Every structure is written in C-alpha cells, then in structure tokens.
Amino acid sequence: MxxxxxxxxxxxxxxxxxxxxxxxxxxxxxxxxxxxxxxxxxxxxxxxxxxxxxxxxxxxxxVPPTVWQVRPFGALRFGLYFLSKSLLSSVDVARRVFQPHIPIKPRLVRYPLRVREVKAQVIVANSASLMPGTLSVNLADDVLTIHALDVNAPIREELGILEERVAGIFGIRLEERTE
Amino acid sequence: MSLIDLITILLIGAGCFFFLAGTLGLLRLPDVFTRSHAITKADNVGLMLIMLAAALQVETWATRFKLGLIWILTLTASATVAHLIGRAALNAEQKPWEEST
Incomplete structure (x- = not known):
C-alpha cells in the first residue's frame, strides 16, 4: 500500500x-x-x-479519490499480451472441441501470487480466465486457484508472465513467494 | 462488393466459427469447469471479431467506440461470471472431472 x-x-x-x-x-x-x-x-x-x-x-x-499510477507503456504492453493470448486461447478451445476425443487433462492448480495489490490480483484472475488453458476459480489470501484444462501445459510459467505484465501496468514490484 | 464488405464477411464468418466452437465445448465437455473454459474464451474472441466487422460498416466513430465498449463490458462480465460460477462449484464441493485411466 x-x-x-x-x-x-x-x-x-x-x-x-x-x-x-x-x-x-x-x-x-x-x-x-x-x-x-x-x-x-x-x-x-x-x-x-x-x-x-x-x-x-x-x-x-x-470510491474516494485515489492516486492512479498507471504506466501507459506498461498498460499497452499488457494489452497486446492479453489480446494475443486471448486469440490463442480461442484457437486452442476450437482445436480441442472439434476432435472426436477431446484431449484434456484437467486439474486444480494452486498459484501463490507475487502481486499483493487487490486490483492487480483481480486483473490477473480475470485475465487468466481468458487465456489458454487457465480458468480462475478462487482468489483468497494471495493464492489464486486455477482450473487448468491440461495439467501438462506450462501453467505456472504462463501465470508468471501474466503477473509480470499486470505489475507493469501499475509499476509495482513482485513480492517473493511466501510458500 | 467492396473490399470492406469482403473483410466484414470474413470477420463475421470467423466470429461465428468461434461461437460455434464455444457452444460445441459447452455441449461436449464433461463438467462445469471445462465448459466454462470453452464458453468464456471462445465467445470473447467471437464477439470481438463480430464487433470489428460491425465497426467497418457503421457511419461514425462514436458508434465504433460504442461497439468497443460493448466488447470490453461483455468480456469483463463473462470473465467475472466464469470466476463466480467456478468458485460456487468449488464451494459446493464439486470435484473437477478427471480422466479415468
């Protein structure tokens, strides 16, 4: 804060x-x-x-007056990343559902967040749902619970990049993981 | 038919394809979580493509911004609703579907 x-x-x-x-x-x-x-x-x-x-x-x-610390370049970078990933996510869905045997291996994944600001956490959670193979299903105590469509996909790496892009919007630092 | 019209048709066609994929996922996938995946992601892009197509056909920039606004509001709402449904399912102790091997 x-x-x-x-x-x-x-x-x-x-x-x-x-x-x-x-x-x-x-x-x-x-x-x-x-x-x-x-x-x-x-x-x-x-x-x-x-x-x-x-x-x-x-x-x-x-919402009382607050201080917005949005970095235009960071916001643009996040926007482009989000747009490209959400396009890929739909292609991924289409690729799976048109196959006779749908290739999925779903699991719940606990992802401890490195961003601590609530607004940034909400953006991470909502964006994750529109990105390939991840659906946010819970956000509590700095831990994001993700339903992964395919457990063999690099879920944590992708979420890590998403977190960095969201942190870039506000110019905030990522905390070390506590667990 | 102008080039603009051709692009419009292609965009609408692609948009409908993703809506079809989302609906097919909703019907074919095994549980609430996997269905949420399909419908949220595919409809977001389907709507984006159809809004882009509509933006090519309207007269003014104010209307184009309105189409953009509709897309932003819809994607925010659908991501939030997907999260809430997922959380409700978790709280109701619905076990995510796993492939039996």
Missing amino acids: HDTEKAVSVGRRRLTWQQSLDVLLRGATFAALWWILTEGDNAAWVLGIPSVAAATLISLAF
Whole structure:
C-alpha cells in the first residue's frame, strides 16, 4: 500500500493535486461514455452535463479519490499480451472441441501470487480466465486457484508472465513467494 | 462488393466459427469447469471479431467506440461470471472431472 492511498483511506478532506486529477479524469471518462452512448449527439448534452456531474459525485461517494499510477507503456504492453493470448486461447478451445476425443487433462492448480495489490490480483484472475488453458476459480489470501484444462501445459510459467505484465501496468514490484 | 464488405464477411464468418466452437465445448465437455473454459474464451474472441466487422460498416466513430465498449463490458462480465460460477462449484464441493485411466 502506498502512503498516498493511506492518507485517502483515513478520509482527509483536502485533495492533493493528484486526487484532483483523479476527479477530473473521472469526469472526463463519464463525459466520454456519454458521448459514446449518445453516439455524438450534441443536443443530448443538456441531459449529459448534469448526468456526468451526478455520476462523478456518486463514484466519489463509493470510491474516494485515489492516486492512479498507471504506466501507459506498461498498460499497452499488457494489452497486446492479453489480446494475443486471448486469440490463442480461442484457437486452442476450437482445436480441442472439434476432435472426436477431446484431449484434456484437467486439474486444480494452486498459484501463490507475487502481486499483493487487490486490483492487480483481480486483473490477473480475470485475465487468466481468458487465456489458454487457465480458468480462475478462487482468489483468497494471495493464492489464486486455477482450473487448468491440461495439467501438462506450462501453467505456472504462463501465470508468471501474466503477473509480470499486470505489475507493469501499475509499476509495482513482485513480492517473493511466501510458500 | 467492396473490399470492406469482403473483410466484414470474413470477420463475421470467423466470429461465428468461434461461437460455434464455444457452444460445441459447452455441449461436449464433461463438467462445469471445462465448459466454462470453452464458453468464456471462445465467445470473447467471437464477439470481438463480430464487433470489428460491425465497426467497418457503421457511419461514425462514436458508434465504433460504442461497439468497443460493448466488447470490453461483455468480456469483463463473462470473465467475472466464469470466476463466480467456478468458485460456487468449488464451494459446493464439486470435484473437477478427471480422466479415468
């Protein structure tokens, strides 16, 4: 946990410039969503501006201003990795299910995570489900339980790379495994 | 028929192929976990290809972004739902299928 996030969690009233940036970013995101949903209809902004303001306030009530530390290059790298792997995962599924005898050797695999931030863990778990041969079925106490379609595939190596890519989005370090 | 139309047809065809693979997996695989694998992964890519095809045919960029947004929301939801179903099955002590040798 970073120091700035701690300051937010105890409910400081005054916003740092980074937190103000977060509020602005949320407003911009909701405005972009409105533009997309109305398909660029200018007349709709009469409703759009109050809606964007309301959405921003509601989101702040649920998730207090935080400091986003997204690395653009890291996010791009993760995006490309995710895209290529998810394409491969579908080809892999197709390759298996069209065979008369489906070649699978499923097992549950416990994978102790090296990323400790919850948001990063959730991204790892959800991404793993869209990658070849892995389906996340539980996430608790820094351990990800994976249902592997083929136990002979290099599951741990693949998950290791995925973890590194996700850590790269936020520029966070990977902890040593505790078990 | 323009080149754009040809690419659209190819993308939709490929998209349908993956939807077919996902559905076939859902029908043919032995348990809830393996079925989740097939449907989650194949439908994600199937939808992506069909959204790309649709993006070639629509008029404005706002609509293209909307198609992209639909894909992102669907893939996030399907990955999350797959996780929840898997966890529920684990909690219900469903034993993952293993090939009897």
